[in-house]
Amino acid sequence: ASSERAMAPPTARVTENTDRQPSQADSTETTQQIVDTDRSSQQPNGSAKSAESVPAEPKLSGAELKKKKQAEKAARREREKAERAAAGGTSVAPNTPAPPQAGKGDSQKKSKPNQQDQKSNQQDKDQKSNQQDKAQHFRRGSGTTPTSQKLPVRSSQPSTQAMTRKKPSSKEVGLFGHLYGHPRRQTLHPTPPKEVHPSVLSLGLQMSTYTVCGSNARCVAMLLAFKAAINAYTTPPQTSLARHLTSHYLSPQITYLNSCRPLSISMGNAIRWLKDLIIKIDPAVPEQDAKLDIADSIDAFIRERITAADTLIASAAADKIQNGDVIVTYAKSSIVQKTLLQAHTQGKRFRVVVVDSKPLFEGRNLARALSNAGITVQYALVTATSHVLGESTKVLIGAHAMMSNGRLYSRVGTAVVAMQAAERDIPVIVCCESVKFTDRVALDSIVGNEIADPDELVGEARGEARSEGGTDVEEVQGNAVNNQGALKDWRKRENLQLLNIMYDVTPAEYIKMVVTEYGSLPPSSVPVVHRISTTV
Amino acid sequence: MPHATMPSVGFQAIILCGPGESMSTFTSNRKDFPKALIPIANRPMVWYPLDWCYRMGVTNIHLVTPPESASAIEAALSQNPYLTSLPSPKPDVLAPKDLTQTTGTGEIFRLPEVQREITGDFIVLPCDIICELEGTSFLESWMVQEAGLGGATGGIGDNGPIKSGSGGEKKGRRGGLAIWYPTKGENSIKDEETDFVATTPLSAPIVAPPASSLRPDIGNLVYSMPTDTLNDVVEEHGGFPIRHSLLRKHGRIKMETNYRNAHIFFFPYWILEMIKRNEVIENISEDVLGWWAKAGWQTGLGDKLGLREVLSSSSTPNEDMHESTDLDGMLDDEVDVASLSSTWTSPSTKHPSHQTPLDTSNSLISPTAPSTSSVAPFQPLTIPPILAYIQPSTTKPPLIRRVDTAPALLTTSLLLAKLPSLEELQTTQQQQQQQQQQQQQSPNPPPSTPASRPSPLAHPAKIAWPEGIEKPSRVETDSTLLDAAVTVGARANIRESVVGANCQVGVGVRLQRCVLMEGVVVGENVQLAGCILGRRCRVEGGAVGKGDGGERTRLTDCEVQEGFVVPWGTEAKGEEFAKGLSEGEEEDEEGDTRMGWQVEGEVEGGDEGGIELG
Helix, strand or coil: CCCHHHHHHHHHHHHHHHEEEEEEHHHHHHHHHHHHHHHHHHCCCCCCCHHHHHCCCCCCHHHHHCCCCCHHHHHHHHHHHHHHHHHCCCCCCCCCCCCCHHHHHHHCCCCHHHHHHHHHHHHHHHHHHHHHHHHHHHHHHHCCCCCHHHHHHHHHHHHHHHHHHHHHCCCHHHHHHHHHHCCCCCCCCCCCCCCCHHHHHHHHHHHHHCCHHHHHHHHHHHHHHHHHHHHHHCCCCCCHHHHHHHHHHHHHHHHHHHCCCCCCCCHHHHHHHHHHHHHHCCCCCHHHHHHHHHHHHHHHHHHHHHHHHHHHHHHHHHEEEEEEEEEEECCCHHHHHHHHHHHHCCCEEEEEEEEEECCCCHHHHHHHHHHHHHEEEEEEEEHHHHHHHHCCCCEECCEECCCCCCCEECEEECCHHHHHHHHCCCCCCCCCCHECCCCCCCCCCCCCCCCCHHHHHHHHCEEEEEECHHHHHHHHHHHHHHHHHHHHHCCCCCCCCCCCEEEEEHHHCCEEEECCCEEEEEEHHHHHHHHHHHHH | CCCCCCCCCCCCEEEEEEHHHCCCCCCCCCCCCCCHCCCCCEEEEEEHHHHHHHHCCCCCCEEECHHHHHHHHHHHHHHHHHHHHHCCCCCCCCCCCCCCCCHHHHHHHCCHHHHHHCCEEEEEEECCCECCCCHHHHHHHHHHHHCCEEEEECCEEEEEECCCCCCCCCHCCCCCEEEEEEEECCCCCCCCCCEEEEEEEECCCCCCCCCCCCHHHHEEEEEEEEHHHHHHHHEEEEEECCCCCCCCCCCCCCEEEEEEEEEEEEEEEEHHHHHHCCCCCCCHHCCCCHHHHHHHHCCCCHHCCCHHHHHHCCCCCCCCCCHHHCCCHHHCCCHHHHCCCCCCCCCCCHHHCCCCCCCCCCCCCCCCCCCCCCCCCCCCCCCEEEEEEEECCCCCCCCEEEECCHHHHHHHHHHCCCCHHHHHHHHHHHHHHHHHHHHHCCCCCCCCCCCCCCCCCCCCCCECCCCHCCCCCCCCCCEEECCCCCCCCCCCEEEEEECCCCCCCCCEEEEEEHHHHHHEECCCCCCEEEECCCCCEEECCCCCCCCCCCCCCCEEEEEECCCCCCCCCCEEEECEEEECHHHHHHHHHHHHHCCCCCCCCCCCCCEEECCCCC
16 A cells, blocks of 8 residues: 555646545545445345435435535444454455445546536435335345335436446546546646746646657756746745745645646656755745855755766677677667667667657657768567567666656556566666655555546647638548547547557666666665765 | 735746837827727726736836836836736836837847846736736646756846856757737638748647646747738749758648738847847747748758857856856756656667667667767757647637737727626625535435636726616626716616726616726717727717718717817717827828837738748
8 A cells, every 4th residue: 555655646636635625525436336336235234224214305405415424424334344244264355345446536526516416415315226126126125015116216226327427437447447537737827826926837738738848858847937036936925935935935845837738757856856956945045145155055966966967878789799789779868869869879880770669759849850970770669579679789778757666667668678578578767867766665656657538549639620711621621630530529428448558667677777877786786876866 | 816826937927019000090099099008898908018027926027118108107117006906017118219119029129128137037928918828737738848948048047147057049949939820710800910830740748738738729830920921932033942841841731821910929038139140130020930940950050140159158148157157067968858758759869870780770769869070060959849739729719819910909809898797706606505505405416517707807897886877778688888987877877898997878878888987078968889089089069960861970980089079960980089190191191100120020911021031
């Protein structure tokens, strides 16, 4: 459980917390229902009296409903406990009622209170009917006379109930349900907090549209934007910069950026460093000096942890490239690009295979840049990985983050490439600055990940072909539209879900080496490097 | 009007308050009643751009006006109920002493008074623009497409000029955005001026933009000129010559002639420097835009305009730099966000010598691979693009329009009068809610319809003072706006009209499609249709004579000047009533005053011509 907690991106945690607050009642309720159905199927011998005791009053106010629910819940808990005690070792222990992820996701979607009321009302009714139903079931089981008419009713009701419960979340993939938070902010509506600086404002939008994408780019852009924001900051009277800046000025900016796209590990590390820097500023230092100091420190941070680190890593990794190598890389990493370009300028002769995937096609940019520089490049999609790996000699990939258990957290698809390479004993080399190292661990890519808008997979369906008149334009776009036709109205199709996750986790055993600015290490050394880099 | 407090968006606004040549009937008295204060649907014209700016979070606003009109605008800003209800801070009135009614819009930005006030990126607006489309939508597009990466900005900070970051204009970011709106279609004004605009599509987005995004309608501007200039060119050359360099660079060019420049420009700071350096620039929409658009594809033009120096040192216009106090370190030259970003193609390296001999065909990947082997004398200049938002002419587009002629004033006022007021919307919403509540009782509540958001231009109420209307009378509230303290006599019939504050509408008056500015007195039994009545003018009433030939006053499609008295018994169609002028003289007068620094594009006829750059 601790690993789960640690794995979830910090920011995602924050939003979920704030979200859960209003819809608590709701999510608990869905939990209860699941428990109910579970139990009814598993333990048909439960006591029927509590179910019967549910009064059948028609309408209740919100407060009353809540009270009633609480009472019900308490009663159920009691009952469960008693049952469990009674069952002892004879029956299989009931499944621990883990909160169903789909339910949570759907509760987050709702925002209107009256709608919620309706819903809870409905659910209450459902629940009631469910219980009554169960009561009948039990009664039958215990030998009391079941009316023949009731039977079809009983069998039909649960199914309709299940449908109504699932419906709102049917577009969220159940396994990843906990990752669906707010959709990314892509507009300036609703109004962002007043404190947000213009450069942060535009950076947020640039991040949510992937104009600025990639762990390093986002981290650097954020720090530069914060530098501009801090430059524009003035401490209000009767507070000190050290106390006010972080909590009242930087946090709205961070929250805004996070709402545009969840912060990367590197950004989180940079923010932690920046906060630490600010809090340590002596209140006696004049504001202007303090601001200058922060700006200089930010520059130094970028230089030391990213720019200079990149240079070091690139030269170290370039040494690993030999004449005649066929390097496979996945998507686009700025360090990998730098490494390859450096090896090329060193006069080494090698070939590069860029493996890429939908929907961002980041690899195209790498392929173009490399071919512009004169490197022979082959471009393939991830589906062709096994074919492409056949003649390759090394796999060189970048990272979003390195986990403390040595696992690599990177663009989704990396794991496939790494796995297939490891199977063929092709060394997988990861290039990663220490700023991307985290003390968290990841066992899988389900617990912590980022869900992007599923519509990105569909293509330009939402933008609609708005072009008018021009025939050639229509032809060009018409083709594209036809290709997307099948998935275009996926939201309306009942049994269709789209999953667009951003990252995956590559097990440490597939990784031969991690090249950092502290040297080239095995993945098991990640925690050591992390400790060194954070304590220094 | 609710104004949510937007955060500062990094722009300041410059609103140009011109003389209003094409509405001469109402702008004859520029000292006391400049064009900027002419009411459109009862609000002073300048309220619309001001409100638009405030709503998108731009609060640093300057109104630029010739000195003679300054005091009137100042007074209105502190007295007019509509202008005083705008959020603070109040806009500053800027009246440069060298600014006359005939100064070109480009020249305005070379005036030291104006230059001093511009300290960053800026938006240029005319005072006569009505834009229902939220400014934030444009800002979003600008921020995504053009804002500097990594906080790169330009301008003058507290400590002297801000260094332009590496993610700014040097990397081809921080361009501009201009807006065009359709002149054909629903509610369009007849014979509205049009501009010629040619655009090329932007590179495909990384992922599909959100549905609300304006991006699908934004293009890269490659040509911009008034249609009249275009016609001149066509006449002169017997066709429209297109340079090969344009076609070499852009395969797909869309040319439009049915759109008009809204004269809303989002400009980066460096444009100011460009205007300053090029004395030939007379006005913005034609010269700045036209040249900027051309410089994007015409090789050498950028250098001719001095853009190389502008872009490399755009933020250091003052020679006395205080670099020591600058907060920027030496870092900026090193780190380039764009090349780090995984969705950008990094520029090719500067080491073409290491090109491998086995240069196989990479045409699959890069059709536009820059020829690294050819040794250029200097790097080709990347000029940040000027984007063009061309509003699609759909069935019910948000209103964007310039109100610079009398017919435009009339139709726009009437159009705005039809917008449901906030009061009406509230009542309908309440009704809807009640319905919903009733439906909630029923087992299957239908999905709630999204509450229609009121137009930002809606008035709080259609009739500000209902007590002033005598019964029995007919006021069609769907399409009529009555401002405060309007009295309406019995048996009056008002349809599709806008009546300004303190107007008196007499007994038995019929108004249809009329605009009455403030303080107009309409005597009894007068019939008006399609008329615009200036401030405090009077249309005398009387008893209707018997029969067809009886005495009456009936005005159709007329314009009445401020303070004019129309005697009883006047029947006219399509006339202008102005002081001391017979119609013929008036025409001449108009002809003489017809050049002016009214935000350009107003000038009728193609006599002005465009400046052709070879």
